[in-house]
Amino acid sequence: MNFEGLELSILGPACLAGLIVLATHVPLGQQVLARGIIFIDLAIAQVAALGVIVAQYFGMDEQGYGVEVAAAIAALAGGALLTWTDRKWPDYQEPLIGTLFVLAATGSLLLLANNPHGSEHLKDLLVGQILWVQGSQLRNIAVLSAALLALMWWQRTRLQGPLFYALFALAITASVQLVGVYLVFASLIIPALATTGMRGPRRLIAAYAIGTAGYVSGLVLSALLDLPSGAMIVWTLAGCGIMGRILLLAGGRKRGSVAASATS
Amino acid sequence: MQKYTFILFLFAALCAPQARALQVFACEPEWGSLLHELGGDAIQVDVGTSALQDVHVIEAKPSLIAKVRRADLVVCSGADLEVGWLPQLIRQAGNPKIASGPGYFLASDQITTLEKPSKLDRSEGDIHPQGNPHFQLDPYRVLAIAKALDARLVQLDAAHATAYQQHLADFTTRWQAATKNWEAKAASLKGRKVVVHHLSWVYLLQWLGLEQIGALEPKPGVPPSSAHLAGLVEVTKSSHAFAIIRAAYQDTKPGDWLAGQTGVAAVTLPFTVGGDEQSKDLFGLFDSTIDKLLAVAK
Numbered sequence: 001m002n003f004e005g006l007e008l009s010i011l012g013p014a015c016l017a018g019l020i021v022l023a024t025h026v027p028l029g030q031q032v033l034a035r036g037i038i039f040i041d042l043a044i045a046q047v048a049a050l051g052v053i054v055a056q057y058f059g060m061d062e063q064g065y066g067v068e069v070a071a072a073i074a075a076l077a078g079g080a081l082l083t084w085t086d087r088k089w090p091d092y093q094e095p096l097i098g099t100l101f102v103l104a105a106t107g108s109l110l111l112l113a114n115n116p117h118g119s120e121h122l123k124d125l126l127v128g129q130i131l132w133v134q135g136s137q138l139r140n141i142a143v144l145s146a147a148l149l150a151l152m153w154w155q156r157t158r159l160q161g162p163l164f165y166a167l168f169a170l171a172i173t174a175s176v177q178l179v180g181v182y183l184v185f186a187s188l189i190i191p192a193l194a195t196t197g198m199r200g201p202r203r204l205i206a207a208y209a210i211g212t213a214g215y216v217s218g219l220v221l222s223a224l225l226d227l228p229s230g231a232m233i234v235w236t237l238a239g240c241g242i243m244g245r246i247l248l249l250a251g252g253r254k255r256g257s258v259a260a261s262a263t264s
Numbered sequence: 265m266q267k268y269t270f271i272l273f274l275f276a277a278l279c280a281p282q283a284r285a286l287q288v289f290a291c292e293p294e295w296g297s298l299l300h301e302l303g304g305d306a307i308q309v310d311v312g313t314s315a316l317q318d319v320h321v322i323e324a325k326p327s328l329i330a331k332v333r334r335a336d337l338v339v340c341s342g343a344d345l346e347v348g349w350l351p352q353l354i355r356q357a358g359n360p361k362i363a364s365g366p367g368y369f370l371a372s373d374q375i376t377t378l379e380k381p382s383k384l385d386r387s388e389g390d391i392h393p394q395g396n397p398h399f400q401l402d403p404y405r406v407l408a409i410a411k412a413l414d415a416r417l418v419q420l421d422a423a424h425a426t427a428y429q430q431h432l433a434d435f436t437t438r439w440q441a442a443t444k445n446w447e448a449k450a451a452s453l454k455g456r457k458v459v460v461h462h463l464s465w466v467y468l469l470q471w472l473g474l475e476q477i478g479a480l481e482p483k484p485g486v487p488p489s490s491a492h493l494a495g496l497v498e499v500t501k502s503s504h505a506f507a508i509i510r511a512a513y514q515d516t517k518p519g520d521w522l523a524g525q526t527g528v529a530a531v532t533l534p535f536t537v538g539g540d541e542q543s544k545d546l547f548g549l550f551d552s553t554i555d556k557l558l559a560v561a562k
Binding site for chain 1 (some may be wrong): 325
């Protein structure tokens with residue numbers, strides 16, 4: 001056991017970042033699961049990374065908003081492409097997403113052959129370092145997430161097609177730079193997966209509870225066991241997902257049996 | 265009344281700040297080992313990375329931030345080796361003592377680095393504008409860094425100045441004798457040729473008079489092209505290289521592949537303290553490095 005990392009000032013900003021990511025990813029994850037396009041976040045994140053590398057290839061500075069804009073444009077273009085393939089070949093959407101992922105990933109490698117600086121950026125984008133989160137980053141992504149959430153609420157009945165892919169691309173691009181692809185994937189899929197079969201606001205509340213428990217316990221465990229935080233949180237998210245599922249099943253059975261005895 | 269005074273006195277004695285050892289955070293194990301030599305019991309050392317990690321990129325752990333937060337002194341290689349994580353770590357720790365000034369010690373500031381580009385031009389693919397940061401395998405640079413580091417310890421913790429100066433004198437004597445010994449042992453290697461995995465051996469090679477004829481991974485993280493590999497096989501054979509050298513943390517596959525293609529032995533060197541059984545401190549690191557090179561040089 002290792003208690004020295006267990007400080008609010010160390011874990012607090014990371015926890016806040018996790019909660020902001022969860023805010024948009026829990027509702028988006030339910031859509032992703034319903035559509036059966038699980039690997040879309042990997043594909044969009046890779047396309048965003050490719051956008052950054054292309055921007056650097058044409059001499060754009062590593063720091064600054066230019067790179068963020070390049071990543072967002074690339075992600076939106078990837079989203080638009082996937083919207084089009086979704087219409088044209090709906091049956092093959094998942095394999096097309098997979099193909100886009102490998103093309104974007106290897107395209108980065110081909111471009112990087114002449115850009116030794118890009119590889120670090122690429123790895124940052126994939127693995128992410130949730131503990132290094134800064135105040136200014138948190139503020140920016142909080143504003144963006146609030147805007148995305150408002151848009152999702154306003155357009156809740158029409159959240160599909162181009163609007164879904166555009167929202168998704170922007171949310172993923174921002175969150176991947178904050179916490180990395182592994183955590184983004186886990187935040188999208190695990191809470192949604194653990195609450196399948198539930199509906200409406202109850203499902204949303206259960207999914208948020210599972211996500212929050214996963215992030216908080218993962219950060220605390222990573223401090224106590226002195227292990228990398230991002231990877232630890234992925235595992236606690238999965239653990240909380242399983243526990244949440246068991247609790248929900250037990251609760252559902254009790255209510256089910258009450259309902260059954262009431263009708264008989 | 266006297267009883268209360270006594271209790272009060274006891275309480276005050278328990279609360280009084282003890283003579284606190286200087287807390288030092290070392291980014292790499294070689295500087296941790298050097299700090300043990302120079303500081304002895306007067307300092308407490310935390311080491312951020314191990315020999316089995318690639319120090320260009322490390323994973324963020326809460327304990328790392330906590331260690332930097334309580335440090336009085338941070339000792340790192342510098343020359344952009346830790347540029348991917350040290351600035352974030354220092355910013356996140358929010359410890360003004362080590363953010364700049366005497367609490368921030370970069371080994372690269374104490375020596376001249378090799379391979380420093382004369383002009384900064386990214387198109388040429390220079391990843392280290394401040395020169396090659398892997399200088400821990402040159403005993404002369406290590407000694408220069410030891411002297412500067414000792415002066416820094418004296419500056420920060422004057423109460424133990426005599427001890428630090430004694431430790432340095434003692435280390436210098438042993439280190440200079442060992443350096444002579446290593447040079448005598450490795451004299452037969454002079455002029456021999458090697459292939460390296462990554463361009464991280466230039467100081468060792470220059471010190472021992474070895475010649476580098478090629479690198480497996482000239483750009484870290486980017487797989488080499490097939491044309492590069494074909495040329496490397498050719499030059500490895502034709503120039504009679506005696507070894508393909510790599511660090512303990514690096515993948516063994518590329519070196520083994522080249523060894524299979526050419527019949528030249530691939531050898532894993534510790535690279536830093538903790539890289540193998542024998543490398544328990546700086547002396548063991550150099551002993552092991554030279555023994556392993558000699559073993560394949562026959």
